[in-house]
Amino acid sequence: LKAKQGCLRRACGYAHVRGRGRGGAGRPCPPREKEAMASDRAGMAQLAQLLTQTVAGNTQGMQAAEQQLRAAEIKPGFGLILLDLLRDNSIAAAARQAGAIYFKNYIRRQWSVEGAGGGVSASDRQAIKQHLLTLMLQAPKQIQVQLAAGLEEISVVDYPAEWQSLLPEMVQHLKTSQDLSVLRGTMETAHTVFLKFRSQARSEQLLKEIKYTVTGFQETHLEVFKAACQRTLGGGLTADQLVLHFELLRAVLGAFYSLNIVDLPEYYEDHSKEYFQGFLELLKFQHDAVAGKGGEQGPLEQVKGVICECFALYTDKYQEEFSQFLLPCVNAVWTLLVALDQQEKNDQLVAKGIHFLSSAAATHWNQSPFEDPAVLSGICEKVVFPNIVLRDSDVELFEDNPLEYVRRDMEAADQETRRRSSMDLVKAMGRLNEAKVTEILIGYVKVLMEQTRQVPAERAERFKDACIYLCIAMAVRGQTQREGVTVTNQNVNVVDFFASLVVPELNAKPPAQRSVPNELLRASCLKFVTVFRNQLPREQIGAVLPAICGHISVESPVVHTYAGICIEKLLTVRDKNGQGQSAPRYDPATMRASLLQMVEPILQTIAANKGIPMNEYLMRCIARIFSFLKQQGAETGLQTLRPLSAILVAMSANPSNPIFNHNLFEAIASIVKVCVPSQPDAVEAALLPSLGQILERNVSDFLPYTFQILGLLLDATPSVKPLYQELFARLLSPELWRAQANVPGLIRLLRAYFTKHALFGDLMRGHLQAILERFQFILCNRKTEGSAFELLNAMYTHLPLEFYQVHYKTLLTVILTRLHSSKSPKFQRDFVVSCSLFVHRQPNNIFPAVLGEIQAGLLSNLLGSLWLTVTKMALRLDERKVCTLALAKLMAQEEVKRNPQLMTGCCAGLISLMGLVQSQNAPAVAEDGSDDEAPPVDGGAGLDFEVSFSKLRNTDLPGAAAGLAPDVPDLRVAARALLQPLLAAILPLAQANAELQPLAVFIQ
Known part of the structure; x- marks a missing residue:
């Protein structure tokens, strides 16, 4: 990378390494330049030392190094200096690895920040994009991974409009390079860049971007695919070469999926035979060098899995074009699935293969292979049943890794499991052949239930477990994550099955000695209640409720976790009355005793780290119980605050589970919301010491939540504690606002100050300029611009106009300037809504x-x-x-x-x-998103913790004015x-x- 100007180097606090050729020395230097280079080398050494400190394990040293780096990263030239360090082989490997991680995070923090908000300067952006791909391809694997993540972040924002050199550069590498590692790295980069097409809503802009990409990439893409297939299937590669080719193919197929996901490009339709012939041949390929070992899938299973995903994509979206390939693809995947053994390395491939069969079975075809009853019976026998029955490895997982078992099996968890995919296949076959499929599977259930009377208890419990999941597979026809099952198969009587199998098992006393098969069956019974919570009548749930609650004390981590999940979900069930309004199905007064008996065992389990450490599901159950009970749980809730506060202090030493942390604060907030209006002093006495420690120690993971809880406390407190006076100036520290996770909490707390402007008037006037500067900063960051309008709306709603009228013209000018550069419909909507709020609340003529x-x-x-x-x-x-x-x-x-x-x-x-x-x-x-009974954050895969996990639901007092227009x-x-x-x-x-x-x- 070429050196930046010296003034920029000095501004960053580090010298910049002069560009050197790969040979090392470069041209001879005059004395002054030698002095400058020595200074540059010292600066680079200093940067390397700081980076090494960030991963050294010394908490105090890590924080100090992080602070210095954060101060430097907002100055021009920082990103280029960092890339120079990564390129310099004389720097220690640990420092370069830490530098690569820091570069990735630096890009995530700063690339989306624009204009006055800081971010990366235009010249730095251009230089980083100019050199990043080449540097990444030359870097060692560990550094390459981090740089690839940074490149992906940039491409999401800039590609293709602001990074038009990227596609030609990738194509050039693919056309000319003879280095297989470079080919693989380039294709993996293309796959990563094109991933954005999978998640964006269809629009004219998206179609233009895809057309640009396809036009520039399509021919090279096909040539690389054909060449890789030819060499792979030809049989002349060494084991190492075969691995590289399969890694290349994995990226080629990923790019194929991304470029075909929105529309079928003409070129790919014209060349579909070449692609699909290659896909079918690859599905037959076997070689130990690329196969997975034990529980880990290898490149072979990964490539075959992506091929199944491509088949499913064409089945779902391009039936006419895919119909010619339907029978050979179904036969190939069927043959593959029957041949695969029960090893865990095959689990995701089996799941993806079954998913393709599900898509094909649920689609109308002129000649469908799924209309033949013999085919349906064969699928049920050879695919569904073997993959629904628990394997020994599943039982081992239940015992040895309960958290992983729960995550694989719980509602809304990862779809790529054998059991879940098999259940989805049953649903798919039932769409067009419901009666026949149900008849076949009910036959299996009857046979299994008969066998339970003839086999040992442990075997019988496995058969009953399989019956429960077959019933779920047959009965569920429609469901949502929030509401559960909404549509059922009328040929399956869920209530009768519940009464005959589930209730007796839940009401039976656990065996005197622990029995894993029995615990598995109990967990599955609890899962059944969770799944069919809407369909099971209140009276029948009431009869088994004490038994469900009692399972919270069972030693098995999976069983007591499932009990917590079951209760948490039951408390969300709502029914509509005659007027179409929804209300909770269950009465807090009726359930109060059973629910409150669960609180102490849950807290003891969490505090003692029994079972699943930092059990997020149990903590979510606590949050739900108090949110549901409201005043019925106030007395116990107040007593619960102190143990929760103790857990909070313990977790703050090492906050390693963000989902648990979120649910912990949600539990605290749900109790505070109920208790603080009537007992503010008692609540503050229980919480302020621990919240004060978090603020004093600057526990960054907990600050977003702490601000929100403090906002709730400030809303309710009749007398303002010194803490709030002292805290106000600190809230406006630019460093706090740079962490996106803090923003919702900071705005929530500022809103509380705004509502008490009569008490904080002088403080507010003295810092209003700083408040508006923080507003401008988050407005200029694409990830926080929505929050900027929340801050503005809080100001319009709660502050008298006289506080900010003198700044209003400047404020409006800043927003209009940002509006000019942002074409986002959401930004435009937020702008109009915010201006409308101002017009609504203020005298008519000010805004015009x-x-x-x-x-x-x-x-x-x-x-x-x-x-x-x-x-x-x-x-x-x-x-x-x-x-x-x-x-x-x-x-x-x-x-x-x-x-x-x-x-x-x-x-x-x-x-x-x-x-x-x-x-x-x-x-x-009805108002959207204002319901306290909405489920707390689940922590699903793919969510960004900083953005999605910080905003709590229970941070407004009961009866607080909701929305922007409570006066209307x-x-x-x-x-x-x-x-x-x-x-x-x-x-x-x-x-x-x-x-x-x-x-x-x-x-x-």
């Missing part, structure tokens, strides 16, 4: 007047080009309220009234916002009052345009 000061005619331009577009978007009820009332106010402005075209657009916007086209008396929809109980009444003075202007427009007549009728 300030816009006029910024630029003449700006109000009309904004309304016509942006505002009216947002009125057609999906909005929550409270957002629609403020948008409707603000638009009605703005229509009264002379600038708008004099513009018939704009008035017409505004009228159409109001019709859309109020739903006047459907029905004048249409009921308002009836939108239509308020809107009509504002619009009646405008009737004379609206009527002529409605007479000329029939589409506006519903608004005129509504006003009259």
